[in-house]
Amino acid sequence: MIRDARVLRAGFVPREVEHRDAEVNHLSSVLEPITNEEPADTAIVTGPSGAGKTCVSQFVTERLREEVLDVETTYVNCWRNYTRFRTLYQILDDLGATIDIHRQSTPHDELVDRLQQHNGPRTVVILDEVDQLEDPSVIYDLHSLPQFAIICIANKEEELFSRVDDRLVSRLRSSEHVRMDKYHDEQLYDILSARAKWGLDDDVITNDQLYRIADAAAGDARLAIGILRTAAGKADRENHERITDDILLDAAEDARAQIKQKSLDSLTPHQRVVYDVVREHGPVGPSEIHERYSEEVDDPRTKRTIRSYLSKMEQYNLLEAEGTSRDREYSLVDSAAASPMQ
Ligand SMILES: Nc1ncnc2c1ncn2[C@@H]1O[C@H](COP(=O)(O)OP(=O)(O)OP(=O)(O)O)[C@@H](O)[C@H]1O
Numbered sequence: 093m094i095r096d097a098r099v100l101r102a103g104f105v106p107r108e109v110e111h112r113d114a115e116v117n118h119l120s121s122v123l124e125p126i127t128n129e130e131p132a133d134t135a136i137v138t139g140p141s142g143a144g145k146t147c148v149s150q151f152v153t154e155r156l157r158e159e160v161l162d163v164e165t166t167y168v169n170c171w172r173n174y175t176r177f178r179t180l181y182q183i184l185d186d187l188g189a190t191i192d193i194h195r196q197s198t199p200h201d202e203l204v205d206r207l208q209q210h211n212g213p214r215t216v217v218i219l220d221e222v223d224q225l226e227d228p229s230v231i232y233d234l235h236s237l238p239q240f241a242i243i244c245i246a247n248k249e250e251e252l253f254s255r256v257d258d259r260l261v262s263r264l265r266s267s268e269h270v271r272m273d274k275y276h277d278e279q280l281y282d283i284l285s286a287r288a289k290w291g292l293d294d295d296v297i298t299n300d301q302l303y304r305i306a307d308a309a310a311g312d313a314r315l316a317i318g319i320l321r322t323a324a325g326k327a328d329r330e331n332h333e334r335i336t337d338d339i340l341l342d343a344a345e346d347a348r349a350q351i352k353q354k355s356l357d358s359l360t361p362h363q364r365v366v367y368d369v370v371r372e373h374g375p376v377g378p379s380e381i382h383e384r385y386s387e388e389v390d391d392p393r394t395k396r397t398i399r400s401y402l403s404k405m406e407q408y409n410l411l412e413a414e415g416t417s418r419d420r421e422y423s424l425v426d427s428a429a430a431s432p433m434q
Contacts, residue, residue, distance in 0.1 A: 093328045099291035100321040102314065105150045110286060111279045112148050115270050119152045122268040123241055126214045127160045132241035134231075136264060138249050139272030141407055142312030145245045146220055148272070153216050153243075162213040171221035171358050176200055176230045183207065183217055183234075204233045207240070220245045224360075224404065228256045235263060247407045251400055274311025281306045283313050284320055292324055297335045308344050308433040318347035319433075344433040355408040363401045365389055370411055374423035378402065381422065 098104055109116055115137075122135045137145045153165040166186040173179045177195075180203040184190045189206055217234060223246040225231070234240050246252040249269065253261050275283070284302045297320070305323075309316035323343035327335045335343075359367060362385075369384045370376060376384075378399055386392040393401075402422055405411040411422050 093293055093296055093333070094291065094324055095293055096291050099287055100317065100324060102317065102321075105147060105154060106286065108286065109144070109148055109151050110282045111275070112144055112272070115144075115148050115272055116152055118268070118270050119148060119243070120155070122270075123152065123156055123216060126163060126216070126241050127156070129162070129214065131238040132216075134235060134242045134244065134264065134267040135270060136249065136252070136267050137243060137245045137270045137272070138247065138252075140247060140274055140311070141409075142309075142314035142316075143272040143274055144313055145272055146218075147313075148270075149218050149220075149243050149245060153218065156216065164213050164215040165218065166215060167218045167220065169220050171224040171360075174224050174226050174360055176225070176227040176233075177203070179219070179225065179230045180204065180207065180233065187212060187215065207233070208237055210239065214239050214241065216241045216243065218243045218245065222246050223248070223251045223255065223400065225255075226360075228252075228260065231256065231264075232260050235260070247404070251403055254396065255400060275313055276311070277303070277306045280309055280311070280313060280316045284316055287317060287320060291320075295334065296324065296327070301335060301337070301340055304340065304433055305344070315347060315351060318351055319343050322347045322350070341433050352410065355405075355410055359405075362389060362393055363405070366398060366401050367405060367410060370422050371424055374411075375414065375421035376423075377419070377421050 119135055119137070123132050125132045137149055139145050150167065156163055157165060164187070166183055168179050168182045170179055173182050177200060180200065181190060181193065181195070184193065184203060184206055187210055189210060193203070217240050219231065219242060222231065222244040231242065231244065234242050244252065253264065256264065281302055284305055288297055288302065305316055305319045309319065323335045323339050326339050326343060332339070365388050366381060366385050369381050373380070373384065378395065381402070382395050382398050385398060402411060406413055409425050412425050413420050413422050415421055
């Protein structure tokens, strides 16, 4: 049943990216100067979850490495590495330059100095979930080092700009911006169809079933591929020759639950407190959320930061907001109400 399980995994970078030619070309052209050993502009890639931001960025950088000998790439998930230290450390670690750095005692400036002294090939740094950095000055650190080209990935441009200081905003505003929207059903169908072709044996899933997955995923390629992977895994374990409609129905629910759990696991300790406040007291407005959150933690973040947490959790379908900006209230997303598999 399963021909190549890798193709169905979440982090797989496909040989062909579907329906994102313009975005691939745009991002490639921004990075083009480094093929001539010249500094490249920073690129900002934005769009909703599952729009292909990470996939397109990794595809473009891998292709660049195929074409040019002297280019390195490194990828940092800034949600997981949300402090300046951890992001800088992660980049240096990828470059093999962390020997004798002590996690507790090495000052930030020393890490930046190390990056500055790095005399290897030009390096493209992908900063994924960059809007989750507690201290976005790391973007500034990298921006000032010409041997690094940066791709900043975020859900919303405003979220990113609202968190950085003026000098960085003006630099980022002049950066190249690659925007991506949710996929249409037809586009998701094509993405799924390619994965099914490479990942599964023939006739394991029908076109009609692929369309139904595309429809249920509502524009999110991560969810669509997750449903396909879950369904194929279950059918394989239960020794079916094909994915049945019943399996598909369960897979949609399971894939949603898995993605939700992964997003919950990604929350930083402070974000988790905010989530729990909404879980216990929702529907609840931002001011009350901030008050209750501040009672729970020793070093509360600002109201503005809490608003950005709420927005992120909304993007990741953990919370939903109702009302206009003045009387907005947050509650947990009711998973049972998500667009069902028909
Ligand atoms: N155009 C595409 N062609 C082929 N596969 C795609 C395409 N877009 C997305 N995918 C696949 O869909 C999944 C989700 O995409 P990706 O992780 O790039 O989304 P994202 O926009 O970065 O989402 P998030 O903000 O949640 O990280 C990945 O497995 C990716 O390989």
